[in-house]
Amino acid sequence: MKTYFFFDIDGTLTQPLTTEVPESTREALRLLRQNGHFTALATGRIQADAFAVAQSVGMTSAVSDGGECVTLDGHVEYHNGLPLDQCAEFLDRLDRRIHPWAVAPDNARVRVSQDEAYGRAVKDHYYETVVDPALDYRKLSTIYKIFFACQPGEEKAVDFCGLTHVWLSGDTMLIEPTHKEKGIRYIMDKYGLSDSQIVVFGDGMNDRSMFRPEWMSVAMGNAKPALKEKAKYITARADEDGIWKACRHFGWI
Numbered sequence: 001m002k003t004y005f006f007f008d009i010d011g012t013l014t015q016p017l018t019t020e021v022p023e024s025t026r027e028a029l030r031l032l033r034q035n036g037h038f039t040a041l042a043t044g045r046i047q048a049d050a051f052a053v054a055q056s057v058g059m060t061s062a063v064s065d066g067g068e069c070v071t072l073d074g075h076v077e078y079h080n081g082l083p084l085d086q087c088a089e090f091l092d093r094l095d096r097r098i099h100p101w102a103v104a105p106d107n108a109r110v111r112v113s114q115d116e117a118y119g120r121a122v123k124d125h126y127y128e129t130v131v132d133p134a135l136d137y138r139k140l141s142t143i144y145k146i147f148f149a150c151q152p153g154e155e156k157a158v159d160f161c162g163l164t165h166v167w168l169s170g171d172t173m174l175i176e177p178t179h180k181e182k183g184i185r186y187i188m189d190k191y192g193l194s195d196s197q198i199v200v201f202g203d204g205m206n207d208r209s210m211f212r213p214e215w216m217s218v219a220m221g222n223a224k225p226a227l228k229e230k231a232k233y234i235t236a237r238a239d240e241d242g243i244w245k246a247c248r249h250f251g252w253i
Helices: 009-013 023-034 047-056 084-093 117-121 180-191 205-210 225-230 242-249
Strands: 004-007 038-042 062-064 069-072 075-079 101-104 110-113 128-131 145-149 165-169 172-175 198-202 216-219
Touching: 004 009, 004 180, 009 047, 009 198, 023 038, 023 242, 038 047, 038 180, 047 062, 047 069, 062 180, 069 180, 075 180, 084 101, 084 145, 110 117, 117 128, 117 145, 180 198, 180 205, 198 205, 205 225, 216 225
Parallel strands: 004 038, 004 198, 038 062, 110 128, 198 216
Antiparallel strands: 062 069, 069 075, 101 110, 101 145, 145 172, 165 172
């Protein structure tokens, strides 16, 4: 039976705190496809970024944007942004003196801020930060992500207006969707798949929604304890051949 595999990126596909994909992982992915299985990413990253990573490991499909985008065989099936009214309400209420912010209005690894404060407040430079004093978030047609400077504990005083959020780094909070299972469900419906055909791999708290009891879930050895509790199987760390070992254990390769 053809099985559909979905892999988180950071800390799952790549080694923790790096962008390096272990050679054993690359080989496991190649063998999965050689054996007739389907492989795709399941990530919070924006589509353009996620698809570039997918292609680098031989994949042509991805669930990205935390479930709000699906790319199949290089074709974008759908791509939704954050709810604009909630984004405007959130940014209206956010104290920019304490929490400078930036938004990602395009499908690109670029975020836009109204001034230099955000760039000075954070250390993360994975996204290019552009300053546009004329930026009016109320007039944007799409917002894919919101970044804001935040120190641990400060988030307790923030009104998120119902928007889902995750830590991007020790000084940056990220507003983004966290329901990867939505994209997987879309693929299941499109191809008429059963729950028994789904396998998910992850390590972080934004993987919780796809660690469903009806699907096969594999937590990496470096996964958060709460995710391990939901997993049906715990493999080795990402940097200790965890994906390869799990695939061999279950006879998928």
